[in-house]
Amino acid sequence: MAIKDYLRERFFPHMWCPGCGHGTVLNCMLRAIENLALEKNDIVMVSGIGCSARISGYVDFHTLHTIHGRALAFATGVKMSRPDLNLIVPMGDGDALAIGGNHFIHAARRNIDITAIIMNNRIYGMTGGQFSPLTGYGKLATTAPYTNIDHAFDAVSLAIAAGASFVARTTTYHAKQMIDIIQKAIQHKGFSVVEVLTQCPTYFGRKNKEGSAAEMMENYKNTTTPIGSKAGQENPDLIERGIFVDKELPEYCSEYNKIIQKAVKGK
C-alpha cells in the first residue's frame, strides 16, 4: 500500500508550522506500518492535546483524539476491550510527561501492549512556547523569560525505571533509524516507548537561538550518538540513541485473560 493511502488527504494541508519535525515523525510512522503490512482496520491511534496530538486526524486508522495528558488511559480501555488491535499513542513531551506523567508511568508498569511515541520538541507549541518538563535547565521559553530553573526529565530513563519493556530514542534527522525503531516498537508485545527528538523552530528554536529547522536537525546529528559508541564514551554530553531496552515481560491483556479463567473456574 502506498504511504498516501494511509492518509486522510481531505484534511490536508496539515496545521504544523513550516520546518516542524512532526511531519517527519508521521512519515516514518507510516513507513514502519507499511513495512509491517498492517491493515488500516487493525490500527487504533489515540492522542491527547497539542501539536503532536493532531497527528491522529491525518491518518486513515481508527482515531481517537482525547483530552490533555490522558491518551494512554483511553488507549488502555480500548486495548483491554480489543486486544487484537494495534494501539499507537503519539504524544508531545508536555502531554506525555507533565499532565500525563502519571498515566505514562503506570501504563509502563502494567506493560500493556501499546506503542507510545513521545514527540519531544521540548516546548508547548500549540499554546505558544511555554516550557515543558523536557525543556531543560537554562533554556528560554515564554514562561521562563529569565531562563528555566526546572530540570528536565530524561524520558528514556523514566520509561526504563517505570518498567517499560521496550525503550528507544531517535531523532528526526535519523529518519531511517526512526522507521526501524517504530517498526520494532509496534511489533514488541508489551509497553513500548519511543522518544523522538523533533524540532520546533517556531518556538523552542527561535527562543533559544537554535537557527532554522535544518540547523536544528543538523544539531541532532552532532549532539547524538549510537548507544555505547566510542564517541559517546569519550564525550558523555552526547545523547545516546537506539534501543535501550527490549525484553519479554508478561503482557497485561494476556495476564487478565488468565484472571478471567481463574475467576470462571472458581465461581
Added chain:
Amino acid sequence: MVDMKSEIKFVQGNEACVEAALYAGLDFFAGYPITPSTEIAEHMAVRLPQTGGKFLQMEDEIASLCAIIGASLTGNKVMTATSGPGFSLMQEALGYAIMTEIPCVIVNVQRGGPSTGLPTHASQGDINQARWGTHGDHAIIALTASNHQDLFDITIEAFNLAETYRTPVILMLDEITGHMRERLHIPHPGKIPLVSRLKTSVKQGVDYHPYLPREDGRLPMSDFGGIHRYNVTGLFHDMWGFPTDNPQIVHGLLRHLLDKISNNVHLIAKYKEYYLEDATTILVSYGSSARSALHLVKNRRNRGERLGLLELQTLWPFPYGIVREKCADARHVLVVEMNMGQILREVKIAVEDPEKVFLANRIDGAFITPTDIRNILRLVQGKGV
C-alpha cells in the same frame, strides 16, 4: 412470588449496585478506591471476571473514567464508581463523553464535602455538581434511589438510558444507601428489559457518518475498531467526526446534545408517589433522605394528617412538569435533602407559588431523621416546635 432462577440476598447498597450492573450486561469496569464507594470496586473485582468481563484498578479517577470511555467506544457496557473528590477529578472526561456521545455509567456514592470532607458520613451535596460540574453548556442524566430494590432497578435504568441516548448517566447514591444492608431480590435474567445502543446499518466501504444523528436524536454508531474507520474528538466536530469551528455546525451539534435529553424528559423522568391524592402538605425528597420522609408520612397518616411524599428518582433532567402538577394543590411543600437546598431551588422554579416551598435539611454528616423533618414541618405549618 419468587421465581426459581431469581435470588434473594442481604447486601449493602454498593453490592446491589454491582449485581444490577452485571444484570444489565456490564462488560468493563475501571475504578480507584475511595470511601464510601470502595465496595463497588471490590465486588466488581470478584464478580466481573466471573462473567468474562474486565475489571481494572487504575492510577486515579481521571484514568478510570478515560479507560471506560475507551472501552465503551468499542461497543462495551461500562461503569466506574467514586465519591466526591474522585467525582471532581472526573469532570473533564465527563464532558468528553458528553461531547463524543459515548455511553457510560458513573456512580457517585456521595460523602460530605467540600474537599476531603466527611468520607464515612452521609451527604447529598453533589447534586448540582452532577448537573453543572463539567464546563460548557451541556445536558446530563442523573438518577438516584432510596432502597436496594429500587437501586437495583435504577442502576439497570442508568445503563438503558446511557445506551439509548449515548450519554453518560450519573448514579447519585450516598453513604447511607451505599453502606446500609437490606434485602435484595434479584429477578431472573430477562425479567427486566435491557437496552443496547443502536448500531449503524451502513455497509463497509460506504461513506459513513458516525456523527449524523437520526431525526429522533439517536445516533446509530459503528463500534470503534470495527468495519468503519472514523475520528472521535472532544473538539466541536462535523458528521464525520472531524474538528470544525463553523458556527452553523457548532450550533447544530450543541443543540443536538442538549435536545436529545431535554426533548425526552417525559420518557426519562422516574419518580414514586405516596398519598399525594389528598395531601395538603407534600414532602419532596430523594435518595436516603426519602426513607426518613416516607417514615414520617406513614406515621402522620396514621394520625390522620394529610401528608404525602413525592420521591424523585430522576434528578436531572429535572422533571419540572411533574413537580408542578403533583404539588399544584398543596398548601406547603417541604423539600427534604442533605445539602443547602440544591433540589429546593429546582422545586421553587417548578411550582406556581415558590413561597410555599420550604427546606428540611441536615448538613452535619448525620442522617436526617423523621423527627428532624417533623420539627421543621411544625414550624412551616405554624404549629411551633
